[in-house]
Each structure stands twice: as structure tokens, then as C-alpha cells.
Amino acid sequence: MATLGIDALLRDFDDRLPRGLARAISWAESGRGAELIARLYPRIGRAMTIGLTGPPGVGKSTLSSALVKKARSLGKTVGVISVDPSSPFSHGALLGDRIRLTEHFVDPDVFIRSMASRGHLGGLSGATADAVMLMDAFGLDVVLIETVGVGQSEIEIAELAQTTLVALQPGSGDSIQVLKAGIMEIADIFVVNKADHPMANQLRREIRGMMEMLSFSGWVPELVMTQAVSGEGIDDLWRAIESHLVYLNESGEIETKRREAFTHQVRQLALGRIQRRLARELHEHPRTDLDPYAAADAVLERFNAVGEDGDAPDFAVRPRAVVKGLT
Amino acid sequence: MATLGIDALLRDFDDRLPRGLARAISWAESGRGAELIARLYPRIGRAMTIGLTGPPGVGKSTLSSALVKKARSLGKTVGVISVDPSSPFSHGALLGDRIRLTEHFVDPDVFIRSMASRGHLGGLSGATADAVMLMDAFGLDVVLIETVGVGQSEIEIAELAQTTLVALQPGSGDSIQVLKAGIMEIADIFVVNKADHPMANQLRREIRGMMEMLSFSGWVPELVMTQAVSGEGIDDLWRAIESHLVYLNESGEIETKRREAFTHQVRQLALGRIQRRLARELHEHPRTDLDPYAAADAVLERFNAVGEDGDAPDFAVRPRAVVKGLT
Numbered sequence: 001m002a003t004l005g006i007d008a009l010l011r012d013f014d015d016r017l018p019r020g021l022a023r024a025i026s027w028a029e030s031g032r033g034a035e036l037i038a039r040l041y042p043r044i045g046r047a048m049t050i051g052l053t054g055p056p057g058v059g060k061s062t063l064s065s066a067l068v069k070k071a072r073s074l075g076k077t078v079g080v081i082s083v084d085p086s087s088p089f090s091h092g093a094l095l096g097d098r099i100r101l102t103e104h105f106v107d108p109d110v111f112i113r114s115m116a117s118r119g120h121l122g123g124l125s126g127a128t129a130d131a132v133m134l135m136d137a138f139g140l141d142v143v144l145i146e147t148v149g150v151g152q153s154e155i156e157i158a159e160l161a162q163t164t165l166v167a168l169q170p171g172s173g174d175s176i177q178v179l180k181a182g183i184m185e186i187a188d189i190f191v192v193n194k195a196d197h198p199m200a201n202q203l204r205r206e207i208r209g210m211m212e213m214l215s216f217s218g219w220v221p222e223l224v225m226t227q228a229v230s231g232e233g234i235d236d237l238w239r240a241i242e243s244h245l246v247y248l249n250e251s252g253e254i255e256t257k258r259r260e261a262f263t264h265q266v267r268q269l270a271l272g273r274i275q276r277r278l279a280r281e282l283h284e285h286p287r288t289d290l291d292p293y294a295a296a297d298a299v300l301e302r303f304n305a306v307g308e309d310g311d312a313p314d315f316a317v318r319p320r321a322v323v324k325g326l327t
Numbered sequence: 328m329a330t331l332g333i334d335a336l337l338r339d340f341d342d343r344l345p346r347g348l349a350r351a352i353s354w355a356e357s358g359r360g361a362e363l364i365a366r367l368y369p370r371i372g373r374a375m376t377i378g379l380t381g382p383p384g385v386g387k388s389t390l391s392s393a394l395v396k397k398a399r400s401l402g403k404t405v406g407v408i409s410v411d412p413s414s415p416f417s418h419g420a421l422l423g424d425r426i427r428l429t430e431h432f433v434d435p436d437v438f439i440r441s442m443a444s445r446g447h448l449g450g451l452s453g454a455t456a457d458a459v460m461l462m463d464a465f466g467l468d469v470v471l472i473e474t475v476g477v478g479q480s481e482i483e484i485a486e487l488a489q490t491t492l493v494a495l496q497p498g499s500g501d502s503i504q505v506l507k508a509g510i511m512e513i514a515d516i517f518v519v520n521k522a523d524h525p526m527a528n529q530l531r532r533e534i535r536g537m538m539e540m541l542s543f544s545g546w547v548p549e550l551v552m553t554q555a556v557s558g559e560g561i562d563d564l565w566r567a568i569e570s571h572l573v574y575l576n577e578s579g580e581i582e583t584k585r586r587e588a589f590t591h592q593v594r595q596l597a598l599g600r601i602q603r604r605l606a607r608e609l610h611e612h613p614r615t616d617l618d619p620y621a622a623a624d625a626v627l628e629r630f631n632a633v634g635e636d637g638d639a640p641d642f643a644v645r646p647r648a649v650v651k652g653l654t
Contacts, residue, residue: 034620041618129619262619263609269623270609270630274601282590282597291368292456292589293361296596303597304631 006035013040013138018111021079021138025113028130037130040137045258047079047136050241051161052146058169059193062228064146068110069231070238071142077109079135083116083128083147111140126272129160129265158186159264162257163244165189165237168207170197187221189240195225195233219247278303333362340367340465345438348406348465352440355457364457367464372585374406374463377568378488379473385496386520389555391473395437396558397565398469404436406462410443410455410474438467453599456487456592485513486591489584490571492516492564495534497524514548516567522552522560546574605630 009027012020027036050067054060064080071078115128128145135143147157158164166187190207192200207223222240226233248254281302287295336354339347354363377394381387391407398405442455455472462470474484485491493514519530534550549567553560575581608629614622 037620038618133619259613259615262615262622263613265619266614266622266626267605267609269619270605270626271602273623273627274605274630275598278594278597278601282594286586286590287593288586288589291365292460292592292596293364295589295593296600299593299597300600303601 006039009036010039016139018108021111021134022113024134024138025115025127025131028134029115029127033127033130037133040134043137044133045136047132047140047143048241048245049132049136049143049145049161049163051157051164052144052167053157053164054167054191054193055169055172058167059228060146060167063165063167063191063193063226064144066226066228066231066234067144067238070234072107072109076141077139078111079131079138079140079143080110080112081128081131081135081143081145082112082114083145111135111138126265126268129261129268132160132261155186156264159260161261162248162254163188163241165191165241167191167193168203169194170203171199188219188244189237190221190223191237192223192225193228195227200225218251218253219244333366336363337366343466345435348438348461349440351461351465352442352454352458355461356442356454360454360457364460367461370464371460372463374459374467374470375568375572376459376463376470376472376488376490378484378491379471379494380484380491381494381518381520382496382499385494386555387473387494390492390494390518390520390553391471393553393555393558393561394471394564397561399434399436403468404466405438406458406465406467406470407437407439408455408458408462408470408472409439409441410472438462438465453592453595456588456595459487459588482513483591486587488588489575489581490515490568492518492568494518494520495530496521497526497530515546515571516564517548517550518564519550519552520555522554527552545578545580546571 009020009023013024014020024036024040027033052060052064052067061082064082068078068080113131115131132143132145145157145161164186166189168190170192192203192207194200204223204225211221211223222244224233224237224240226237228234248257278299281299285299285302287298290298336347336350340351341347351363351367354360379387379391379394388409391409395405395407440458442458459470459472472484472488491513493516495517497519517534519527519534521527531550531552538548538550549571551560551564551567553564555561575584605626608626612626612629614625617625
């Protein structure tokens with residue numbers, strides 16, 4: 001990594017030039033985030049971070065756009081991270097959805113970034129956490145992370161964001177799935193979007209019914225009805241987000257949230273490097289002479305032995321692993 | 328693990344009692360598969376393994392059921408592994424889908440098992456691979472692994488099965504997503520189900536068009552039109568599966584497939600243990616005094632140092648990690 005490069009980048013960053021932030025995120029995406037984050041880390045912790053998840057078609061991008069508008073009307077600068085899911089079967093509507101954010105493309109105080117999720121390994125990419133930190137360090141007041149709720153990204157988003165919004169749509173049977181998958185645990189605020197839908201009230205009753213079956217210590221999830229297209233309910237939603245933030249600060253839970261986000265990121269970083277090393281081990285010593293369990297033992301033994309030998313354990317970023325499917 | 332337990336289990340297994348297979352899979356699911364697999368490993372490699380994936384609503388369970396019927400009509404015994412996705416937003420129809428397999432519940436030569444996918448970490452659980460091996464060792468002729476194509480399980484299924492069927496539905500925009508996500512690489516056979524749909528022919532043309540844009544070395548994916556509900560096209564589908572198997576054997580690619588399935592399983596096993604150890608490290612030495620990259624370095628250093636000290640690196644299965652979200 002050229003030090004010249006990072007200094008120029010940080011100058012742009014300090015001058016609050018969007019290209020500085022854009023390049024910083026690109027560096028993080030290409031695995032060159034370490035020095036950058038180390039230098040900018042002291043500046044983070046000021047932004048309000050909001051996660052938004054929900055099934056395809058619920059209107060997340062319209063909700064995002066409405067929230068951006070609201071935040072802008074309060075004079076706040078906003079960053080939006082839009083995570084594209086890796087699922088091949090998610091939705092043809094994705095590109096169309098993006099378009100809804102275009103009304104903010106010309107606003108210099110709104111920074112929008114699409115990021116791919118990790119693909120084979122699933123979940124949010126490590127660069128998503130970097131992007132949140134970079135937007136925070138850049139001085140954006142609000143960082144909104146939007147992800148389609150497929151796979152486990154909806155769980156991870158709750159580890160990254162201070163406040164997690166789970167958007168559900170009427171007439172879809174979502175509520176049952178939410179209960180089944182324990183998504184109650186991650187929702188700070190439920191958003192019933194498309195509140196004009198004939199089954200909207202039924203969904204509200206179902207969510208309320210679910211909540212009555214559970215006991216909460218601390219924050220009890222709020223439920224807000226919105227029509228993101230017309231902007232209806234967005235003020236209520238913003239109020240709910242703010243009161244959650246007040247709760248986090250007054251209860252001290254904000255620190256737990258920060259620690260969780262930190263741990264999440266450290267785990268993803270460490271795991272990424274371990275996986276690359278594991279891929280190399282498997283490629284170089286596949287041990288197809290053993291059964292899979294015995295082979296796993298053998299691989300792990302070597303994994304440790306490499307450390308024992310004093311042979312430099314190589315955790316550096318390497319070209320894409322040769323073992324098919326592990327990237 | 329009580330040796331008495333495993334011997335009784337293996338007796339049931341040898342007597343081809345379904346409860347022997349059921350218990351064996353349960354053992355694998357609860358992390359006690361090692362000794363079992365070691366003992367049964369020499370018996371595997373005989374079954375025909377078929378993966379079936381596709382978006383929710385495409386009719387996978389009806390297709391599964393039709394394939395089971397076909398295999399039974401040829402006198403083959405069948406195992407079905409139905410992987411429930413971890414996505415909370417997948418589909419309310421899941422339970423309904425399961426019901427379509429009930430017509431085979433009373434057939435003693437059809438063994439059906441539902442398995443949860445891994446949840447937080449995404450993808451197929453390690454126990455799925457164990458279940459395939461156990462069904463194979465049990466002597467079932469055909470093992471069908473059915474999974475909803477959300478997250479990365481649709482990629483993993485191709486690593487486990489000899490022949491991968493990708494089912495698509497007309498009028499859904501699936502074909503574009505398939506191309507975009509590189510799912511072409513995993514499909515040995517495309518199944519256009521609901522062939523009576525007005526847009527079925529268009530989907531067929533789209534898939535053909537996609538294939539023309541690519542060059543294949545070896546097997547060129549077949550495309551079969553089915554109406555699983557009425558059984559139409561299932562004979563063609565079975566023929567396509569059989570000719571793919573003939574191709575695999577004649578080209579020698581069957582060995583590559585086996586090695587991939589093996590590597591996949593070893594990687595999952597090793598990774599699972601590493602992740603548990605990592606969770607412990609993060610819990611015991613969170614290093615919140617550092618930035619995330621530096622903390623990851625510190626964690627990895629300790630990770631190796633534990634080996635260097637001669638301190639027994641503990642890869643054993645432990646109770647659920649305390650670090651929230653990593654299970």
C-alpha cells in the first residue's frame with residue numbers, strides 16, 4: 001500500500017470531498033482497509049446508525065428514500081449503504097428499487113453506496129462494517145444500512161446498527177416467519193409499510209399478538225404504520241428511531257451495541273483470514289485418504305502445527321483460493 | 328459418546344431399520360457424527376445423489392415428490408433431505424410444501440428427513456453432508472437433496488450432489504438473476520416447471536439464449552419442461568439425470584465431484600470448530616482497546632500462540648458460544 005496514496009486519500013477525506021469517502025470505501029472493499037481504519041478510528045462513534053431489513057418487495061428502498069428526506073429536512077447529512085444480496089433468486093426488482101434513491105443523487109449531503117454482500121459465505125461483507133465506520137468518521141450524521149432479508153444478513157445488520165427496523169408487508173404471511181426465525185430479537189422497530197393495504201391492520205394485530213407472547217427486558221419494539229410512497233407515517237417512524245436512541249443512551253445499552261458491532265467486525269476480519277488459510281491447507285493437503293472427520297482433524301492439526309514450527313503463519317490477503325467455492 | 332450406544336445404533340443400521348438411519352442422522356445433527364462416519368465411511372459411494380434448488384414457489388416439493396415416484400417405479404429406494412432455509416422471510420408456504428411429500432410417508436423404501444440450515448452462518452449445515460453419506464451407507468439407491476435457493480445453499484448443494492437441478496418458474500424474471508449470479512455454473516439440468524404457464528416458452532428461450540452466450544467444456548446443461556403436478560415431463564427429467572450420470576462416469580468427472588463433496592465437508596467441519604474457538608477468544612480477549620483490524624491481528628496472534636505454547640488447542644464441541652450471534 002503506497003503511503004502516498006493513503007495521504008492523498010486522507011487529505012480528500014479531511015476536506016470532506018465525497019471522492020475521499022468513495023475511495024476509502026473502495027479501499028476497504030478491496031481488502032486495503034487496515035491502515036485507513038487505524039488512522040480514522042479515533043474519529044468514529046458520532047453517527048446515528050440505522051439498519052433496515054425486510055423481505056423483497058416490502059418497499060425498503062422507498063422507506064430508505066423517505067427516511068433520507070426526513071433526515072435532510074432536519075439538516076442532517078446522510079450516508080446510505082445499500083447491500084445487494086448474493087442470492088441468485090432474490091428479485092428482479094432490485095435495479096428498479098435502486099432508482100427510488102436517485103432523487104437524492106444530486107444532494108451533496110447524501111452519500112449513497114451500493115455494496116455486494118459476500119457471496120459464497122453469505123452475510124454482510126466485512127467491507128460493510130468498514131463503510132459504516134468510514135461514513136461515521138467522514139462526519140455523516142446518519143448512516144442507513146439497507147439490506148434485503150435473505151440469508152443471515154438481517155441478523156448481522158442488527159449487530160452493526162444501533163437501531164434495527166424490520167419492515168413487513170401486509171398479506172404476505174411474514175409475521176409467522178418472523179416469530180419462527182426469532183427475528184423478534186433483532187427488531188427495535190417494526191414497520192408495517194403499505195399501511196393502505198386491506199390486510200395492514202391484520203398484520204399489525206399479528207405483530208402485537210406476537211409481542212404479547214414474549215416478555216421484554218428493556219426496550220419493547222415499537223410498531224409504526226407507514227406509506228413510504230406518500231411519506232405517511234415517516235414522522236412517526238423518525239420519532240420512534242429517536243426515542244430508541246434516547247433509550248440506548250439513557251440505559252447505557254449504547255455501549256453494548258458498540259461492543260457488539262466491534263466484536264462482529266473483528267470476528268469477520270479474523271474469520272476471513274482464517275478461511276483463506278484453511279482453503280490453502282485443504283488444497284495443499286486434502287487428505288482424501290481419510291474420512292471427512294479424520295481429515296478435518298488432520299487439517300486442524302496442521303493448522304496449529306504451522307504456528308508451532310515458527311513457520312510464519314501467513315494471514316495476508318492472497319489471490320482467490322484455488323479450492324473451488326471458497327472465496 | 329457411549330460405545331454401547333453406537334453399537335446398538337449400528338446394529339439397527341445394519342438391519343436396515345429406518346430408526347437406525349434416523350438416529351444416525353440425529354447424532355450427526357447434534358455434533359456426534361465423527362465415530363459414526365468413521366465406521367460407516369467404507370460403505371459409501373454407491374448412491375445416486377441429486378440436488379434440487381430453485382426459488383420459493385417454483386414447485387420444488389412437487390418435483391421432489393414426482394421424482395421419488397419415478398425412482399420408486401424403477402424399484403429404487405430413495406432418501407429425501409429437505410433443507411429448511413434459515414431466512415426468516417423465505418416463505419409461509421414451506422409447511423404446505425412439505426405436505427406434498429406425505430404421499431410417500433407410508434412407503435418404507437422412502438426415507439424423508441427435514442433438516443434446518445445452519446442459521447447465522449448461512450448455507451447448508453455440516454449435518455446435511457453427513458445425512459447424504461449416512462443415507463448412502465444405509466443403502467438407499469437415490470438421495471435427493473432439496474433446498475430453497477436463498478443465500479448460498481444453492482451453491483453448496485452443487486458441491487454435495489452429483490447432479491444439480493435448478494428449477495425455474497415462468498414469468499418471474501428468474502433467468503436474468505440466474506445469469507447474473509453465475510448459477511449457470513452449478514446447473515447440470517434446468518427444469519422449467521409449470522410448463523403450462525403462458526410464459527413457459529419464453530423462459531425456455533431465455534435460458535437457451537443464455538447458454539448460447541457461454542461456452543461449455545464437457546457437459547452442456549440440459550433443459551427439461553415439466554408439470555410436476557400432473558407428472559408430465561418427469562420421465563424426460565429422469566432420463567436427463569441418468570444421462571448426466573453416464574457422462575460423469577464416462578468422463579471421469581465423477582471423481583472430481585466426489586473430491587469436491589469431500590473437500591466441502593472437511594472445510595465445513597474444520598471451519599465449525601475454528602469458529603467456536605474464535606468465539607471463545609473474542610469473548611475472553613475482546614481487545615476493545617484496539618481498532619477492529621488491530622484487534623483481529625491480536626486475536627489471530629493469540630490463536631496461533633495457543634498452539635505454540637503447547638497449550639492444548641481445544642477444538643472440541645463446546646456449549647453454545649457466549650459471544651452473541653455466533654452459534
